[in-house]
Amino acid sequence: MITMKDIVREGHPVLTQVAKDVELPLNENDKKTLEEMLLFLKNSQDEEIAQKYDLRAGVGLAAPQLGISKRMMAVHFQDFDENEYSYGLINPKIVSHSIAQTYLSSGEGCLSVDREVPGYVPRYQKITIKATDLDGNEVKLKLRGYAAIVFQHELDHLNGVMFYDHINKQDPFTIPENAKACD
Numbered sequence: 001m002i003t004m005k006d007i008v009r010e011g012h013p014v015l016t017q018v019a020k021d022v023e024l025p026l027n028e029n030d031k032k033t034l035e036e037m038l039l040f041l042k043n044s045q046d047e048e049i050a051q052k053y054d055l056r057a058g059v060g061l062a063a064p065q066l067g068i069s070k071r072m073m074a075v076h077f078q079d080f081d082e083n084e085y086s087y088g089l090i091n092p093k094i095v096s097h098s099i100a101q102t103y104l105s106s107g108e109g110c111l112s113v114d115r116e117v118p119g120y121v122p123r124y125q126k127i128t129i130k131a132t133d134l135d136g137n138e139v140k141l142k143l144r145g146y147a148a149i150v151f152q153h154e155l156d157h158l159n160g161v162m163f164y165d166h167i168n169k170q171d172p173f174t175i176p177e178n179a180k181a182c183d
């Protein structure tokens, strides 16, 4: 099972590389990795398992965070309206997005960053994503608010972008242009 020792931390070059497309159909190895990533997220949100294995709770994970520079990501979370999102996605891409932006007033963190980096992280308020899921099906997801934020955080990892790259250097808490807080 994946534990925190498998997660690379900032400074590792894989986190700033652009990950490569995954060959389809998914080979057994990539499929197993993506299933393990989804299981890690579920484990990290289970109080007992997280405590037993000292897991930091995560709502998403991208393959580069395991040192695997491939365009695969997993998400497992409920948004503020209790919609459930639990996916292993391959070669995800944003096919459209709003002009309007959003951000979490609490800022963001990252399992690959062992420090607080304060500041608002501006993100598109609405995005439409196309990807292939673990069963090999084409999925098209229309996301907004918190769900849009989580998916964009993971997609950034596939492009070697960290959440703090978006924080305004002059004033980390300046309200991003045409943005409304998500929470």
Ligand SMILES: OCN(O)CCCc1ccccc1
Pocket (backbone or CB within 6 Å): 058, 059, 060, 061, 062, 065, 107, 108, 109, 110, 111, 112, 149, 150, 153, 154, 157
């Ligand atoms: O890449 C996943 N990760 O480092 C875990 C935290 C994910 C995350 C945290 C705050 C807002 C959006 C997404």
Ligand code: NI
Pocket (backbone or CB within 6 Å): 109, 110, 111, 112, 153, 157
């Ligand atoms: Ni992250």
